[in-house]
Amino acid sequence: MSDHSPGNDETRTADHSPASSGKVAVEAQRFARSRKASLIGAIFMMATSAIGPGFITQTATFTATMGAAFAFGILASILIDFAIQLNVWRMITVSGKRASDLANAAIPYSGYLLAVLVIIGGFVFNIGNIAGAGLGINAMLGLDPRIGGLISALIAIGIFISKKAGIAIDRAMIVLGLVMIALTIYVAIVSQPPVGDALRQTVLPDFIDFAAITTIVGGTVGGYITYAGAHRLLDSGTAGPENIKEVSRAAVNGILVTGIMRYILFLAVLGVVASGVVIDTSSAQANPAAQAFQFAAGEWGLRAFGLVFWAAGISSVIGAAYTSVSFFTVFFKNMTDRARSYTTVGFVAVSLVIYLIVGTTPAALLVFAGGFNGLVLPVGLTIFMYIGWFRRDLLGGHRHPVWLLVVGTIVTALTWYMGARSVVPIFQFLGY
Numbered sequence: 001m002s003d004h005s006p007g008n009d010e011t012r013t014a015d016h017s018p019a020s021s022g023k024v025a026v027e028a029q030r031f032a033r034s035r036k037a038s039l040i041g042a043i044f045m046m047a048t049s050a051i052g053p054g055f056i057t058q059t060a061t062f063t064a065t066m067g068a069a070f071a072f073g074i075l076a077s078i079l080i081d082f083a084i085q086l087n088v089w090r091m092i093t094v095s096g097k098r099a100s101d102l103a104n105a106a107i108p109y110s111g112y113l114l115a116v117l118v119i120i121g122g123f124v125f126n127i128g129n130i131a132g133a134g135l136g137i138n139a140m141l142g143l144d145p146r147i148g149g150l151i152s153a154l155i156a157i158g159i160f161i162s163k164k165a166g167i168a169i170d171r172a173m174i175v176l177g178l179v180m181i182a183l184t185i186y187v188a189i190v191s192q193p194p195v196g197d198a199l200r201q202t203v204l205p206d207f208i209d210f211a212a213i214t215t216i217v218g219g220t221v222g223g224y225i226t227y228a229g230a231h232r233l234l235d236s237g238t239a240g241p242e243n244i245k246e247v248s249r250a251a252v253n254g255i256l257v258t259g260i261m262r263y264i265l266f267l268a269v270l271g272v273v274a275s276g277v278v279i280d281t282s283s284a285q286a287n288p289a290a291q292a293f294q295f296a297a298g299e300w301g302l303r304a305f306g307l308v309f310w311a312a313g314i315s316s317v318i319g320a321a322y323t324s325v326s327f328f329t330v331f332f333k334n335m336t337d338r339a340r341s342y343t344t345v346g347f348v349a350v351s352l353v354i355y356l357i358v359g360t361t362p363a364a365l366l367v368f369a370g371g372f373n374g375l376v377l378p379v380g381l382t383i384f385m386y387i388g389w390f391r392r393d394l395l396g397g398h399r400h401p402v403w404l405l406v407v408g409t410i411v412t413a414l415t416w417y418m419g420a421r422s423v424v425p426i427f428q429f430l431g432y
Contacts, residue, residue, distance in 0.1 A: 053132020136310025191271025218374025
């Protein structure tokens with residue numbers, strides 16, 4: 001009789017009814033969508049940070065000065081990015097700790113050093129990003145780059161204050177990103193680059209410029225960019241060993257997208273340079289990438305490029321400020337969301353003031369920003385390689401792949417070597 005009591009019937013109904021099963025299915029679908037969205041968000045955060053105005057200007061500048069030989073630098077940067085992002089993303093998400101907290105747990109006080117370097121590098125990046133947004137408005141509307149930078153910084157601050165504006169910008173960035181890809185592919189076709197020479201020099205360059213490689217690596221994965229996607233995943237709750245496959249796939253997809261875009265942009269500018277056009281890379285009005293697009297696609301190409309370049313600048317200002325401020329939490333453990341928002345606004349405002357008073361041209365600032373963060377990069381990599389080899393206890397019991405550690409260690413040594421060779425040339429980008 002007890003098996004058919006009302007109480008057991010109710011329990012059985014609660015556990016197995018169609019309504020209950022449907023609710024579980026809906027929750028599972030919602031969780032899957034949420035996790036997928038967080039992974040896409042992390043890819044977007046990394047990609048928009050990597051394909052920013054600095055990356056575009058650096059690629060155009062070095063292609064204009066080095067020609068097809070810069071193809072080797074592009075390949076080297078992609079391979080280095082692969083080793084860095086896979087190691088760092090996996091370790092941070094598996095541990096469930098931000099980069100600075102994980103570093104402190106491994107080597108006392110090293111997280112504070114890392115945070116200071118990333119925040120300083122983030123300032124340098126953000127000054128360059130505001131300069132890049134100013135260059136975009138200059139190409140699009142003809143306004144003075146400093147006025148364009150002021151307008152862009154104020155818009156970025158408004159986005160941080162208004163969550164609805166942020167959602168709108170996120171959607172607009174996807175559209176503008178597709179426009180950028182389409183426009184770059186068009187210019188790469190129209191400019192008719194010497195593809196054969198570019199492919200040869202991708203693996204057998206006529207010469208190697210370590211400062212250029214350090215700068216392009218710093219501009220695409222240096223400083224805050226190394227940690228942008230991983231910190232975004234932590235903030236969205238995607239952490240732990242159970243998510244390692246999805247995290248690795250997201251990192252690889254992000255690297256592939258930025259790598260392909262990097263090479264297409266290189267070919268687009270190379271075609272213009274190979275045709276005999278001399279691109280200005282040093283004057284106060286210099287906007288190397290805009291000149292290349294204008295030559296290949298005419299006036300409409302210049303205006304469209306200006307819009308895309310401005311969008312890249314705005315998204316990079318947001319990414320740099322968001323990730324750099326996430327390192328403040330190592331100093332202020334109880335930092336509230338409101339305090340982070342105010343700090344982020346202050347971060348952008350200070351970057352704007354420095355940009356407005358500094359005398360260096362915007363293009364030079366964008367190139368220097370990548371170089372400076374390329375010099376910062378090996379410090380964080382060294383800490384993470386130490387964690388991978390000797391502090392696996394911090395990785396939640398997950399065994400980090402030995403082959404990734406070997407590749408990461410080689411890349412770490414290489415970044416130290418390139419940094420040592422590049423210090424003086426990188427600071428010369430400022431004109432001092």
